[in-house]
Amino acid sequence: MIYRESGQYKTSYVNDSQIFPIKQDRYAVLAIIAFAFLVIPFIATPYFFSAILIPFLIFSLAALGLNILTGYAGQISLGTAAFMAVGAFASYNFMLRVPGMPILLAFILGGVCAAIVGIIFGLPSLRIRGFYLAASTLATQFFVVWCLTKVPWFTNNSSSGVITAQQIQILGFKFDSPQEKYLLVLAIVCVLALLAKNMVRSTVGRSWMAVRDMDVAAEVIGFRIMKTKLTAFAVSSFYCGVAGALYAFCYLGTVEPEAYNLDLSFRILFMVIIGGLGSILGSFFGAGFIVLLPIFLSFVVHATGLPNSVTSNVELMVFGALIIFFLIVEPHGLARLWQIGKEKLRLWPFPH
Amino acid sequence: MQFFFEVLIAGLLSGVMYALVALGFVLIFKASGVFNFAQGAMVFFAALTVVGLKEEFGFPLWAAIPATMLVMVLLGIATERIVLRPLVNQHDITLFMATIGLTFFLEGFAQLVWGSNVRKLDLGIEDVPIEFVMSRTGMLISQFDVIAAIICAILVATLVILFNKTKVGRALRAVADDHQAALSVGIPLQHVWAIVWAVAGFVALVAGLLWGARNGVQFALTFVALKALPVLIIGGFTSIPGAIVGGLIIGASEKLAEVYIGPHVGGGIEGWFPYVLALVFLLVRPEGLFGEKIIRRI
Incomplete structure (x- = not known):
């Protein structure tokens, strides 16, 4: 009812292989991006930026990273927060120790460091799978956070372990207000999300899905398991690393190991599962759900006027x-609900 | 050398406590293929219920424990009905996430009913060194730990008898082997799952009593569950003896590492050492010490 895809004929391979082959999808995505860039900065309040929009975008990015690993390549990980921590601390140290380091490059290098750590801790996935792998990724979580707490070099010998993140400055322009930070995060998330959307339908993405569906079969038909699994770990950790750096620089304003605890790993896993495994859009849905739900719940529960100790437990x-x-x-997940909704609407109001 | 043995024995005895928690995981994983993350929350819930009944309602200990047992059985049955039954045939990871949801629910529920204060649980066993051993060898070995180990041994022996010698045990093993085959020979799958969850609840109760008496009944008990994961990896997810041996290995190596390696790298390695040990272990034996050999076909 809302839109129909019929009548859009592809006359060349280039047309046929674009990211959004349906015209309406393309316009919808462009409209959403334009709305996010041009309208939201003028209508949202600072609270809205720093409590909802910025965390939503950052968590979406982290969920996207985990979704690549868990949803597309089928490797369950409980160490997402550790990769985020690596990204944050690497970016911080690059900014601190390399004079004149551009911050965007520091974010990217932070992601690269996270990718290297991801490859190292992804090695066991070549031998083990399923819950054994999930439990062993906890090793990443605890080891990395311990390392960052115990080795003073990482925290620049700070006694409390809590360090203020550096000022964000690109080409002389300072990103100070929530609004400006929001635009920066939005730009990075847009680029990386489009990249991911493109990646999962390329050779790399298809080899991930083949390995996810059955790795023995994938190996038999000629995918190199080692390369496939390790690229999945590397790309996923890169995304998580960048998300972690943004989390520290644009959301918290501090860099501290304690912010990247196991709880965060679980939260991101929730986002991926609730949003929908193996769906880019799902990562955004999931992040939105998990960011909004506690805010909504505390709002509702506080309205009942019960004492604080009760409300937190009820939440x-x-x-x-x-x-x-x-x-x-x-x-x-929610991505599937979205799909069902779309299919229903296509026939509405005259279903078969 | 004496110090080494002291650390080793203390480690082994604390390993027994880990094994207790791991045991609950194994039972459920074996029978239903569900990786029950809520085991830690169940331990916490059970311990808190015992203390709550004792302090708030004036139950004596001997009455509070069976009453809690009843609560745990009801909890097991309710979990099977409300959470697991609608999710039959779903992905393993979906079930795993559902148990994480259950964890949050139980943690909230336990603290809502009984409050979130740290409570003391007194089982009447004192945490003092055994004089007999101390006077003979000079080693300090806690009486509490030894009694905990004995309780654990009795529990395991009971479970092994239950699994191997009774009709219920045979049904449990059949379901563990193959759900569909078990169903087709007339084993009521749902009953078996309810029984397994109830038994896991009982194991959680025992673990909760011992851990609670040791460290106080507090929210931190839920983290004990995480320590059980490397135990499971080393022992294998499907083996009861594996859980015990894995627990002993983790307990001993963790204490030894903390004492002998810890000071050189800044301490606090107890938190991650078991995981890294388990990780290295997996590279050699991917299915754990006693786990079933995984054969994969296309």
Whole structure:
């Protein structure tokens, strides 16, 4: 009803292989990006920027990274926060120790460092899979955070372990207000998300999916398992590393190991599962859901006027129950719900 | 040398406590293929319920424990009905996430009902060195740890008998081997799962009592579950003896590493050492010490 794809004939291979082959999708994406860049900065309040929009974008990026690893390549990881921490600390140290380092390059190098760590801790995935792998990725989580706490060089000998992130400055322009930080994060997320969207339908992405669906079969038909799994770890960790750097520089304003605890890893895993495994759009849905749900819950629960100790526990309970509820209702996540909704609307108001 | 043995024995005994938690994981994984992350929350919930019944309602300990047992059985049955049954045939990771949701729910529920203060649990066993050993060899070995180990041994023996000698145990093993085959010979899958969750609840209760008496009943008990993961990796997810041996290995190596390697690298390595050990271990034996050999076909 809302739109129909019929009548869009492709006359060349270039046309046929674009990222968004349907015209309406293309316009919708452009419209959303234009809205995010041109309209939101003028209508949103500072609270809205720093409490909702910036964390939403950063978590989307991290969820995207994990989705590449878990959703596309099928390797469960519980160490996402560790890769984020590597990205944040690497960016901080590049900024600190290399004079005149451009901050965007520092973010990218932070991502590269995270990718290297990802490859190292991805090595066990060549031998083990499933829950054994998930449990062993916890090693990454605890080891990396311990390392960052214990080795004073990483924190520049700071006694408290909490360091203020450097000022963000690109070509002389300072990013200070939430609004400016939002635009910076948005730009980075847009570029990386489009890149990911493109990557998952290329040879690399297809080899990931082949390995996810059945690695023995993929090996038999000629995919190199080692290369495929390790690229998945590298790319995923790169995304998480950049997200971690943004988390420190644009959201928290401080760089501290404690911000990247196991809880964060789980939160990002939730986003991926609730959003939809193996879906780029799903990462955004999931991040939106997990960022908004606690805010919404605390709003609702506080409105009941119960004491604080009760409300925090009720929040925890409702959060847990909602996750179970969502998994039961739609185990394939919000992305699948979106798809079903679209298909229903296509026939509405005259379904078969 | 004496110090070495002291550390080793203390490590082994604390390993027994890890094994207790790991045991709950193994039971559920074996019978239903669910990786139950909520085991730690169940430990916390059970311990808190015992203390709560004792302090708030004036139950004596001997009455509080069976009452909690009843609660844990009901919890197991409810989990099976509400969480697992609608999710049959879903991806493993979906079930895993559901148990994480259950973890949040239980943590919130336990603290909502009983409050979030740290409580003391007194089982009447004192945490003092055994004099007999101390006077003979000069080693300090906690009486509490030894009794905990004995309780654990009794528990494991009971479970092994339950699994190998009874009709219920046979049904459990059949379900563990192959869900579909078990169903087709008339084993009620749902009942078996409810039983397994109830048994896991009982194991959680025992673990909760011992851990609670040792460290106080507090939220940190839920993190004990995480320590059980490397134990599982080393022992294998599907083996009860594996959980015990894995627990002993992790307990001993972690204490030894903390004492002998820790000071050289700044301490606090207890937090990650078991995981790295497990990781290295996996590179050699991907299915753990006693796990079933994974044969993969196309």
